[in-house]
Amino acid sequence: MTPPLSTPGPTLGVVGGGQLGRMLGEAAGPLGIELIVLDPTPECPASPVVRDQIVGEFDDEEAVRELADRSDYLTFEIELADPDLLERLETAADVPVHPSPDTLRTIQDKLVQKDTLTEAGIPVPEYRPVDDAAELRAALDEFGTPAMVKAREGGYDGRGNVPIESPDDAESVLDSIAGPAMVEKFVDFERELSVIGVKGDEEVATFTTGENVHREEILRETIVPARASEDVLERARSVARDVLGLMDGRGVYGIELFETEEGEILVNEIAPRPHNSGHWTIEGAVTSQFEQHVRAVTGRPLGSTEQRDPTVMTNILGDVDETQPAELHGLDEILSTPRAALHWYGKRDVRPLRKMGHLTLTDSGVDPDEPAGSPDQLLARARDLRDAVTFTEG
Structure with a gap:
């Protein structure tokens, strides 16, 4: 049962204070819910419409702990939040985190995300993990070109996605990603x-x-x-x-x-x-x-x-x-x-x-x-x- 409204209302802590945090704040006010956001940018986009901002990195344990201590609920508006830290604080601070840190952990690694979908029988484009240029070229022999090379971690909203037109570009594309990668067959x-x-x-x-x-x-x-x-x-x-x-x-x-x-x-x-x-x-x-x-x-x-x-x-x-x-x-x-x-x-x-x-x-x-x-x-x-x-x- 939804608890009665009072002033001040419950506080939702949000890791991230960009435009999504701003629009979450605009939506929360009429529900009687106050937001506190954590973001490394002082006076971040969300700051004018939320109760407060904690300035800190998304994985700064002290800053995230302060956010948890001041909140009744925790969520995130950016995939760069640290699921391990959120999981620890969910227990230590007794504050519910949604979506679950384990879901965030699965989605942060695009290879793990695709493996999870595949194991459940949900259709996805053909894909392969690639650890080096030789593996990428081998995958392109199978998939053809163009194809899409993706950073497994740290990429969202198109970041870390690099189209590849030729096997000759394998080294330069992987260098631009500079981390664990995967390749997906081009979907027409x-x-x-x-x-x-x-x-x-x-x-x-x-x-x-x-x-x-x-x-x-x-x-x-x-x-x-x-x-x-x-x-x-x-x-x-x-x-x-x-x-x-x-x-x-x-x-x-x-x-x-x-x-x-x-x-x-x-x-x-x-x-x-x-x-x-x-x-x-x-x-x-x-x-x-x-x-x-x-x-x-x-x-x-x-x-x-x-x-x-x-x-x-x-x-x-x-x-x-x-x-x-x-x-x-x-x-x-x-x-x-x-x-x-x-x-x-x-x-x-x-x-x-x-x-x-x-x-x-x-x-x-x-x-x-x-x-x-x-x-x-x-x-x-x-x-x-x-x-x-x-x-x-x-």
């Missing part, structure tokens, strides 16, 4: 999909399947619902629920998928936290992924995952050549467009292709005098709005 996919799933106490739910557009390994847009057949969408939901069945601990999980040309679904990667491809849920769903995560990790009932309207989310990325103070120009068109919503992450500096914010556009935002447009119209209009803003005007 029809589209990239994602399902945001959430686990509560005896509850499992999924949001509407989204379609993702990546370029240079960075998510550019998410279109919801995905432009795929109902059979494919149902298969994606089914695979996502199978994945959720493997995960231990409450919370939101971002499940990235490939739809093959034959209509099959393969799991690409899993994030044990709110995910960029779920940002559309703030305006486009009854309950956002951020509110769902706060509800889940604090043991509260889940909200509805029903989609309100067709929605497109597009990231606002740094369009600069070098790091400079962040100053976004050209906001009038976004702010004057019905059913367009701007989300600014509060980062002080902009770097090339850095995620600085996002915008969403929901159905009749295409034209307030017309009924809802097609997904393609909605996507085109969202791109126009995104392209109207820039960090380079001077």
Whole structure:
């Protein structure tokens, strides 16, 4: 049973205070839940909307211990959290950690993640661990090129993923990864999909399947619902629920998928936290992924995952050549467009292709005098709005 509300309310400690921490803070306030975040960057993006920030590295034992001592619940918004430390503190400080540290440990190593999925019979692209250039070349003889070489640890949101076009590039690609690696066979996919799933106490739910557009390994847009057949969408939901069945601990999980040309679904990667491809849920769903995560990790009932309207989310990325103070120009068109919503992450500096914010556009935002447009119209209009803003005007 959910305890009664009081002031101050319960405190949720979050390892990580980037844009995900910021949006978790925005979602927690109306529920009467206060956030404290731990992040190495002073005045991190989450800091204006949470009760307090502890400045420290994600694996700083003293800092994480302070976070646990000041919190009723613990979670994380970045995979760089230390699962061993969280596991120790869960016992020592008697504070529940969700998702479980063991789930984080499994997902942090992409090879272990893929092995876990394979052992459970969940379909994934063909893959091999590679310890040196000779092993990589041998795998490429089997898989062909292009292929994708991935850092097993430390990579998330496209970081640590390096496409390889020729066996001659094996040494240089592995040098760029500089650590344990794996290689995946190239999937000639029809589209990239994602399902945001959430686990509560005896509850499992999924949001509407989204379609993702990546370029240079960075998510550019998410279109919801995905432009795929109902059979494919149902298969994606089914695979996502199978994945959720493997995960231990409450919370939101971002499940990235490939739809093959034959209509099959393969799991690409899993994030044990709110995910960029779920940002559309703030305006486009009854309950956002951020509110769902706060509800889940604090043991509260889940909200509805029903989609309100067709929605497109597009990231606002740094369009600069070098790091400079962040100053976004050209906001009038976004702010004057019905059913367009701007989300600014509060980062002080902009770097090339850095995620600085996002915008969403929901159905009749295409034209307030017309009924809802097609997904393609909605996507085109969202791109126009995104392209109207820039960090380079001077």
